[in-house]
Amino acid sequence: MDSDIELNISFRFxxxxxxxxNEIKSSLxxxxxxxxxxxxxxVVCVPLTPSSLEFIGSFVTSNSVEVENTDIFVSFVTEYDSRVIDLPNIITKASFSIGxxxxxxxTVV
Structure with a gap:
């Protein structure tokens, strides 16, 4: 990721x-x-990492969380109003595995 881009990736319930x-807060x-x-x-927001993705997938399944009440939130801040940004593979992996x-x-600053 380019150093001029501030990128944050979270999974939201x-x-x-x-x-x-409380179960999520105590585990993550x-x-x-x-x-x-x-x-x-x-609303619970969890930074998306390989270890948190494993927990999230298990949590969604074991607690029958409706996927419609979740998302993967990608926020980026840059100085440029137009550019191509390659997103980390964990986003695709999370979307595919959890749905x-x-x-x-x-945001342009």
Whole structure:
């Protein structure tokens, strides 16, 4: 990844119970959590790494999380308003294995 691009990749759960959000927070310390005022429950955001992807896949399956209530959030900040960005393979792997859509946020500073 080019050094002039700030890239953040997270897996988001949009409507988890407090119990399930606490389970993620205790297992993945880097996760963040906030109430979801629109859907109810909690939004939990987990930085996407190879180890967190393994946990997320297992968590989604074992807790019957609806894939429609998740996404892979890719945020990048750059100085350029037009360019080609090669995204890490973990995004494709996560989307393919879990079935979550990818949401992009592009910010020019």
């Amino acid at each position: 949009f409507s988890l119970t407090e119990e399930l959000s 310390k880097a996760s963040s959590c906030r109430p979801n005022k629109k859907l109810g429950g909690f 979550s859509p990818v949401t992009l946020s592009y």
